[in-house]
Every structure is written in structure tokens, then in C-alpha cells.
Amino acid sequence: MAALLQQIVSGLSTGGVYASLALALVLIYQATGVVNFAQGEMAMFTTYLAWTMINAGWPYWAAFAATLAIAFAAGVLIERVIIRPVENAPVLTIVMVSIGLLTIFNSIAGWIYTYTVKPFPSPFPSTPINLGPTTISLQDLGVGGVSLFVLVVMYVFFRHTTLGLAMRAVVENPVGSRLVGIRVGWMLALGWGLASLVGAVAGMLVAPLVFLEPNMMSGILIYAFASATLGGFNSAGGAVLGGFLMGVIENLVGTYVTFIGTELKLTVALAVILLTLLIKPTGLFGRVAVSRV
Amino acid sequence: MAALLEASNLEAYYGWSKVLHGLRFAVEKDKVTVVLGANGAGKTTLLRAISGMIRTGGEIRFAGERIDGQAPEDIVRRGIAHVPEGRGTFINLTVEENLRLGAYVRKDKTGIREDLDRVFHFFPVLKEKSRNPAGVLSGGEQQMLALARGLMLRPRLLLLDEPSLGLAPVLVMELFRIVRAINESEGVTVLLVEQDAVAALELAHQAYLLETGSIVTSGPAAELRENDSIRRSYLGY
Numbered sequence: 001m002a003a004l005l006q007q008i009v010s011g012l013s014t015g016g017v018y019a020s021l022a023l024a025l026v027l028i029y030q031a032t033g034v035v036n037f038a039q040g041e042m043a044m045f046t047t048y049l050a051w052t053m054i055n056a057g058w059p060y061w062a063a064f065a066a067t068l069a070i071a072f073a074a075g076v077l078i079e080r081v082i083i084r085p086v087e088n089a090p091v092l093t094i095v096m097v098s099i100g101l102l103t104i105f106n107s108i109a110g111w112i113y114t115y116t117v118k119p120f121p122s123p124f125p126s127t128p129i130n131l132g133p134t135t136i137s138l139q140d141l142g143v144g145g146v147s148l149f150v151l152v153v154m155y156v157f158f159r160h161t162t163l164g165l166a167m168r169a170v171v172e173n174p175v176g177s178r179l180v181g182i183r184v185g186w187m188l189a190l191g192w193g194l195a196s197l198v199g200a201v202a203g204m205l206v207a208p209l210v211f212l213e214p215n216m217m218s219g220i221l222i223y224a225f226a227s228a229t230l231g232g233f234n235s236a237g238g239a240v241l242g243g244f245l246m247g248v249i250e251n252l253v254g255t256y257v258t259f260i261g262t263e264l265k266l267t268v269a270l271a272v273i274l275l276t277l278l279i280k281p282t283g284l285f286g287r288v289a290v291s292r293v
Numbered sequence: 294m295a296a297l298l299e300a301s302n303l304e305a306y307y308g309w310s311k312v313l314h315g316l317r318f319a320v321e322k323d324k325v326t327v328v329l330g331a332n333g334a335g336k337t338t339l340l341r342a343i344s345g346m347i348r349t350g351g352e353i354r355f356a357g358e359r360i361d362g363q364a365p366e367d368i369v370r371r372g373i374a375h376v377p378e379g380r381g382t383f384i385n386l387t388v389e390e391n392l393r394l395g396a397y398v399r400k401d402k403t404g405i406r407e408d409l410d411r412v413f414h415f416f417p418v419l420k421e422k423s424r425n426p427a428g429v430l431s432g433g434e435q436q437m438l439a440l441a442r443g444l445m446l447r448p449r450l451l452l453l454d455e456p457s458l459g460l461a462p463v464l465v466m467e468l469f470r471i472v473r474a475i476n477e478s479e480g481v482t483v484l485l486v487e488q489d490a491v492a493a494l495e496l497a498h499q500a501y502l503l504e505t506g507s508i509v510t511s512g513p514a515a516e517l518r519e520n521d522s523i524r525r526s527y528l529g530y
């Protein structure tokens with residue numbers, strides 16, 4: 001029983017990472033109607049930037065904050081320069097552009113930083129602390145805590161600020177949004193900026209665990225897909241919950257279904273995607289838009 | 294008589310097809326002006342032209358300044374609220390959020406708060422349902438919400454696209470009574486496009502008749518009510 005609880009608690013920690021990346025996917029999906037396949041590579045690339053700053057002697061949290069700022073600006077820029085021209089193009093075109101971005105970020109990272117695996121520092125010690133019947137490492141607690149904090153900030157932003165409201169309005173009804181004066185193009189760019197920012201958080205938090213290399217996010221991205229699918233691609237809150245669930249599922253399956261072990265973890269994510277699409281295609285919290293005719 | 298909005302030689306296009314053919318009309322300050330026309334006459338297009346949603350030719354002046362060719366986002370900022378065909382409601386957002394979006398371009402927080410109370414006073418049903426998603430409102434309630442959202446801009450000019458559409462006759466009367474009250478007590482100039490000629494001519498001061506993209510008749514609403522050919526083709530008595 002204690003072991004089970006142990007697995008759940010540490011699952012919630014990686015779950016925070018999946019939740020962040022899933023939220024990034026959903027933010028862009030809602031704004032553009034497509035999944036941004038480059039989300040993981042964008043996170044990877046910004047994590048390299050953090051690594052560069054830390055190696056240059058910056059304190060961890062200064063590098064963390066600077067990386068978030070750069071990630072945000074880069075997300076806005078990518079939308080303005082690369083996505084904007086294809087905004088009204090067929091979905092397939094935008095998907096291809098995002099796959100193009102994925103390849104570009106991957107090769108540039110490989111070119112600058114090589115494909116050698118690098119350690120990435122964690123700001124949290126791995127000291128275990130006792131929580132009732134279970135122990136949790138400060139590392140896990142920190143990762144879960146930071147992602148939870150970022151997710152709460154995002155929630156407050158979208159629920160309680162005029163800008164957040166405007167962004168939700170644009171997702172739902174771009175034409176009506178323009179008529180009330182919202183600059184739709186900038187809201188979409190802002191969506192990319194925020195997605196890139198939460199993606200960067202995920203990248204920096206997970207890098208100490210998976211180590212830094214240009215393909216470090218591929219597995220994480222599949223789990224983020226699974227999270228968003230499970231929670232519902234049109235529900236930001238659902239995707240976040242899906243992320244935490246996936247963290248737990250991953251851990252439980254890895255521990256208790258021995259023939260899967262750690263090697264076949266990706267299969268678990270794919271199975272979740274498949275099962276969700278078969279049983280409830282909108283995801284647990286996804287809704288079919290209410291509308292009156 | 295001062296015109297708040299003036300259009301001359303106004304043309305409008307969807308792609309290459311021209312839908313408005315050189316209109317001249319004026320919306321007088323503090324008055325209600327109605328543009329009547331059958332399905333496909335170009336009423337919606339006329340409002341879209343004013344608020345910058347489509348390509349136009351000719352000239353549109355608002356308070357003396359050219360606004361043609363400007364983007365909708367900038368035209369709203371001049372104080373023109375457009376309540377579009379289909380009402381433009383954000384159905385997944387709450388009623389109150391819809392209203393707050395109406396005031397999106399305003400910066401005066403206390404003024405917005407006051408106006409929220411004011412529209413709740415005009416439309417008590419919206420206050421009751423302020424936390425509900427707008428999508429669950431009835432058709433009539435959604436029309437009230439759309440009108441209220443327009444008012445939240447504290448507009449100088451309110452553009453209304455067939456507010457009567459899909460409403461029972463008593464509701465249309467109720468809605469037009471509110472539009473009249475808003476026009477009189479708040480000094481909001483209104484440009485209304487309508488098919489329901491009986492109700493609209495009752496409400497309006499000035500009227501235009503649009504047929505396939507051209508204005509065929511215009512004059513004080515009271516005169517158009519008496520006009521025989523209009524009576525036969527639009528009023529049905």
C-alpha cells in the first residue's frame with residue numbers, strides 16, 4: 001500500500017511536466033486548430049539556452065527566468081514570422097510547417113551543441129523527506145511544485161484578466177472578437193508565446209531526469225499528446241489533469257505490469273491515446289461546442 | 294441637422310463581386326435610422342462596410358473623419374458598436390464575460406462597472422444569468438445580450454443587424470422599445486437594418502429602402518409608412 005502511494009506521489013511529479021507540455025499543445029491547438037509538433041523541440045532548444053547560461057556562471061533561477069522570457073519572445077516571433085503567413089492555409093500546410101520547425105530546431109541544436117548527452121543541473125536536492133507513510137524526494141516535490149505553480153498562474157491569467165478573456169474569446173469567435181476591438185493576430189501570437197513559455201518550464205524541469213540532448217523531448221511529447229488526448233484537446237484544464245494522470249499511469253504501469261517495465265513506456269502512452277480515441281474521442285473533459293442553430 | 298455618419302458613392306465587394314452599388318446615405322446624430330430591404334438586398338453588407346469588415350469603395354465619414362479602409366479593431370475604438378447578424382455571441386463564455394468583452398477597448402474601470410449595472414437594469418434577465426454560459430440563453434435572451442454587449446462600449450453609434458430575426462412579435466416590440474429608450478435617454482445614435490418594416494418604421498426617425506444593393510427610396514419614417522408602394526411590398530396592408 002505504501003509502495004503504491006509512493007508510485008502515485010512520484011508520478012504526480014513527472015505528471016506536472018506532462019501537464020505543462022500538454023497545456024502548451026492545447027493552447028496552440030485551440031488557437032490554430034492544429035497540434036504543434038515542434039512544441040517538444042522548442043522546449044528542448046530553450047533548455048539548451050538555460051544550460052548555456054548556467055554554464056556561463058548564471059545562478060540557476062536567473063537562468064530559469066531569462067529562459068522563460070526568451071521562450072516567450074521566441075514563441076511570439078515564430079507565430080508572427082512563420083505561422084502568420086500560413087494562418088489561413090489548410091490544416092495540412094500548418095502541420096507541415098510545424099514538422100518543419102521540429103526538424104529545424106532539432107538540427108540546429110545538434111549542430112550547435114552536438115548530440116552528446118549533457119547533464120543538466122537541478123535546483124532541488126534529491127534529499128528524501130517523509131510524508132506520512134510515504135517518502136518523496138525534494139527533487140520530485142520541487143518539479144511538481146514548480147509546474148503546479150506555473151499552471152496556477154496560467155489559470156489565474158486566463159480566468160481573471162481582460163487579456164486572458166480576450167484570448168479565450170478569440171479561440172471561440174475570431175470575427176466577433178475583432179468587432180469588439182480585440183487584435184486577433186496579436187492574441188494568437190501571445191498564445192504561441194505562452195505555449196512556448198510553459199513548454200520551456202517542462203523542458204528545464206525534466207532535463208535533470210532525462211539528460212540534455214536534442215531528442216530529449218520526443219518521449220515526453222508523446223506523453224503530452226496522450227495527456228491532452230486523455231483530458232481533451234479543447235479543454236485546457238482537462239489536458240492539465242490528463243498530464244498528472246499520465247504521470248501516475250506511467251509509474252504504476254511501469255512498476256506493476258512487469259513485462260512492460262521501463263522500456264515499453266511509450267507503448268503505454270500510445271495505448272492511452274488509442275483507447276481514448278476509441279471510447280471517448282473528445283477526452284474526459286473535452287466538450288462538443290454548445291450551440292444554438 | 295448634423296450627420297454623425299455619412300456615406301457617399303459607397304461600394305462593397307465580396308472578392309470581385311460588387312454587392313453595394315454607390316450608396317449615399319446619412320445617419321443623423323441622436324436619431325434612429327433604419328435601412329429596410331428584403332433577403333439579399335445588402336443590409337448586412339452595408340453594416341460590414343461601415344465597420345471595416347469588407348473591401349469598400351467610395352467614402353465613409355464618421356463625425357467628419359474618413360473611416361473607410363480602416364480595420365474593424367480601429368473603427369470600434371472610435372465608438373462604433375456593431376451587433377452583427379447572428380449576434381456575435383461568445384457562447385462558451387459567461388454572460389458577464391460577454392458583456393465585459395463589449396467594453397474591451399475601454400480603459401475606465403469604474404465606468405465599465407457602472408455600465409454593467411446599467412445594462413443589468415435594462416435587461417434584468419441578464420443579471421440573473423450573468424454566470425451562465427451565453428450558449429444556454431434563449432434566442433430572445435441572446436439578442437438582449439448582443440444589444441447589451443454593444444452598449445458596453447458606451448458607443449456613439451450603434452449598428453444593429455436584424456435584431457428581430459427569430460423573435461416572436463411581442464419580443465420584437467419589447468426589444469425595439471428598449472432600443473428607443475436607449476436612444477432617447479443615453480443619446481446613442483442607432484443605425485438599424487431590418488426586414489420587419491412595420492416594427493422598424495414605428496421605431497425609426499429616418500428610413501432608407503435598399504433593393505439589390507441600391508437605395509431606391511428614403512425619407513422620414515412616418516412618410517415611408519404612408520407610401521403606397523412600400524405599404525404593399527413591405528408592410529402588407
Ligand SMILES: Nc1ncnc2c1ncn2[C@@H]1O[C@H](COP(=O)(O)OP(=O)(O)OP(=O)(O)O)[C@@H](O)[C@H]1O
Nearest residue numbers: 307312330331332333334335336337338339378488
Ligand atoms: N460572404 C459572402 N461572400 C459572397 N457573397 C456574399 C457574402 N455575404 C453576402 N453575399 C452576397 O451579397 C448580397 C447581399 O447579402 P447581405 O447578406 O448583405 O444581404 P441581407 O440584406 O443582409 O440579407 P438577409 O436579410 O438575408 O440577411 C447577396 O447577394 C449575397 O449573396
Ligand SMILES: [Mg+2]
Nearest residue numbers: 336337338378
Ligand atoms: Mg443580413
